[in-house]
Amino acid sequence: MNMDSIVSLCKRRGFLFQSSEIYGGLQGFWDYGPLGVELKRNVKEAWWSDMVNGHDDMSTLSGAPSPYSMEGLDCTIIMHPQVWKCSGHYDLFHDHMVDCRETKKRYRYDQINGRWVEAKGRTIFVTAPAGEDEQEHLTKQALKFFKLRNKHIDDLKWEGPVVCLTTLENFDEVLGPDAKSLGSLTEPREFNLMFKTFVGALSGEEGAAFLRPETAQGIFVNFKNVLDSTRHRLPLGIAQIGKSFRNEITPRNFTFRSREFEQMEIEFFCHPDQSQDWYRYWRDRRLKWYHDLGISGDNLIMREHHQNELAHYSVGTADIEYAFPFMSEGEYGELEGVSHRGDFDLRSHMEGKLDEKSTDLALQLGADGKPKWKGSGKDLSYRDDLTNEKYVPHVIEPSAGADRAALAFLCEAYTEDEQPDEKGKMQTRTVMKLHPRLAPIKAAIFPLVKKDGMPEIAKEVYLDLKKHFKVFYDEKGAVGRRYRRQDEAGTPYCITVDGQTLEDQTVTIRDRDSLEQTRIKIDECESVIRNRIRQ
RNA sequence: GCGGGUGUAGCUCAAUGGCAGAGCUCCAGCCUUCCAAGCUGGUGGUGAGGGUUCGAUUCCCUUCACCCGCUCCA
Numbered sequence: 001m002n003m004d005s006i007v008s009l010c011k012r013r014g015f016l017f018q019s020s021e022i023y024g025g026l027q028g029f030w031d032y033g034p035l036g037v038e039l040k041r042n043v044k045e046a047w048w049s050d051m052v053n054g055h056d057d058m059s060t061l062s063g064a065p066s067p068y069s070m071e072g073l074d075c076t077i078i079m080h081p082q083v084w085k086c087s088g089h090y091d092l093f094h095d096h097m098v099d100c101r102e103t104k105k106r107y108r109y110d111q112i113n114g115r116w117v118e119a120k121g122r123t124i125f126v127t128a129p130a131g132e133d134e135q136e137h138l139t140k141q142a143l144k145f146f147k148l149r150n151k152h153i154d155d156l157k158w159e160g161p162v163v164c165l166t167t168l169e170n171f172d173e174v175l176g177p178d179a180k181s182l183g184s185l186t187e188p189r190e191f192n193l194m195f196k197t198f199v200g201a202l203s204g205e206e207g208a209a210f211l212r213p214e215t216a217q218g219i220f221v222n223f224k225n226v227l228d229s230t231r232h233r234l235p236l237g238i239a240q241i242g243k244s245f246r247n248e249i250t251p252r253n254f255t256f257r258s259r260e261f262e263q264m265e266i267e268f269f270c271h272p273d274q275s276q277d278w279y280r281y282w283r284d285r286r287l288k289w290y291h292d293l294g295i296s297g298d299n300l301i302m303r304e305h306h307q308n309e310l311a312h313y314s315v316g317t318a319d320i321e322y323a324f325p326f327m328s329e330g331e332y333g334e335l336e337g338v339s340h341r342g343d344f345d346l347r348s349h350m351e352g353k354l355d356e357k358s359t360d361l362a363l364q365l366g367a368d369g370k371p372k373w374k375g376s377g378k379d380l381s382y383r384d385d386l387t388n389e390k391y392v393p394h395v396i397e398p399s400a401g402a403d404r405a406a407l408a409f410l411c412e413a414y415t416e417d418e419q420p421d422e423k424g425k426m427q428t429r430t431v432m433k434l435h436p437r438l439a440p441i442k443a444a445i446f447p448l449v450k451k452d453g454m455p456e457i458a459k460e461v462y463l464d465l466k467k468h469f470k471v472f473y474d475e476k477g478a479v480g481r482r483y484r485r486q487d488e489a490g491t492p493y494c495i496t497v498d499g500q501t502l503e504d505q506t507v508t509i510r511d512r513d514s515l516e517q518t519r520i521k522i523d524e525c526e527s528v529i530r531n532r533i534r535q
Numbered sequence: 536g537c538g539g540g541u542g543u544a545g546c547u548c549a550a551u552g553g554c555a556g557a558g559c560u561c562c563a564g565c566c567u568u569c570c571a572a573g574c575u576g577g578u579g580g581u582g583a584g585g586g587u588u589c590g591a592u593u594c595c596c597u598u599c600a601c602c603c604g605c606u607c608c609a
Binding site for chain 1: 537545569571582598609
């Protein structure tokens, strides 16, 4: 299977278009067409229904330590700038970069270290990426620049310690980490992975704000509000679906890495002692969700992060990954991350930005010894009114990409098989085998031929079914062609009015995948479709 | 960000420094009683901007987008 055929079908049938296509498109932005919007709505509605509104909060679900509650939330895209400073996104996504004019490489300004060195009567500042073998790299660069051999290593006279590039004011005597000539590094330039905007009519730094790079923070800052307004006890999950924005450096692979995308996130708040069990529960539950909606086990994997990949406060993080056709053999792309986040986020919004690298999650301090970013100062801890215990809840975060899920379902559904035409000759058929719950159109209604009163009956059936499902009416051309068109759109059922309908009020219903037709009464159409979708 | 490739109709692909063509699709009509049938007719295109030229889709420059590899990123 190749990705080009899928992209081509998406365009042809109206699943996905390039954004602003008539102006040449815009990198990293995609529009959903008439079929795509239905598919994506169905993905989101399946998630919301399965995770939130349809959640059984009375029972202990399989694999869960106890019953739990679920609530929803819909927060703004632009939030108080301090949210992103305390969450760590501001520091992480807001870098100063220097480019090398000679090698065209780009480096993070604060991650280049260097040292003054003198040889042959000349003093220069050699640099290297910050890291363990930086001195080795510096020596190599210096030898190369001064055209010295290894045995003349003692001719290099180092002056002062290794310091960060940020301590220099002028780069004229600086040798870039991979450069051969001096002064090739540009001035540091602001590089923003968060989209910046301005609140208020006057644009000045005081009104600077950011489009959210994730929906999660809206849930953390509203945790207390949800708790107070709903009177829930923990464990409690809060769900949100919404747009997020990241100024990705290299958007690629169709909609997989977009700059504007939609997330489906749950922050699940629980007692620290139970957090490991809840982590395992959510990991397994979320994997099963994709399976149940038709993604086969072969193409879906759970990848547990190694201990050394984890932030130290995290007990575990697992990615649910799909073998997208545009990835090479054995490679997978992330659909969802399920992580154990401890009390990191709530505490950050209470106390201020925490230092992830410190073992006790200490407050991160600025150069002046004061907290780098001040928290809200609000108490976000939870008091259990049964045990009277007070604690900052731990959080399990299943964070899914709606666009990535939609793309995975599209890729998984794309099938080419062989079916006989009217002369019995085998023909290639392209069919989108989407799960009926996800299919944009649930059923198409056709008159077998455009005469003998068949269109009139078919239109009645159509209008009646339209009250319950997204359905489609078509009377143009041969019926075989109409079936094939629906196959490409992923429509699971086709209802056909034929000669016998005129006599006994029955129609045929055709199954997309098996091509089998069964005869049912017109009155039964709605319930038959409803039952089949539910299965 | 770097290197390479591509950009012609809705799709797949031709051609040319001098009228841009085919198949499929799509639309209309006829015909048609179950899986892309047939007949007739029709719609529709050189990614954008600039330059060279009498004339550019073709040559040159810039730009945008997509694909591959690297880089980056979660």
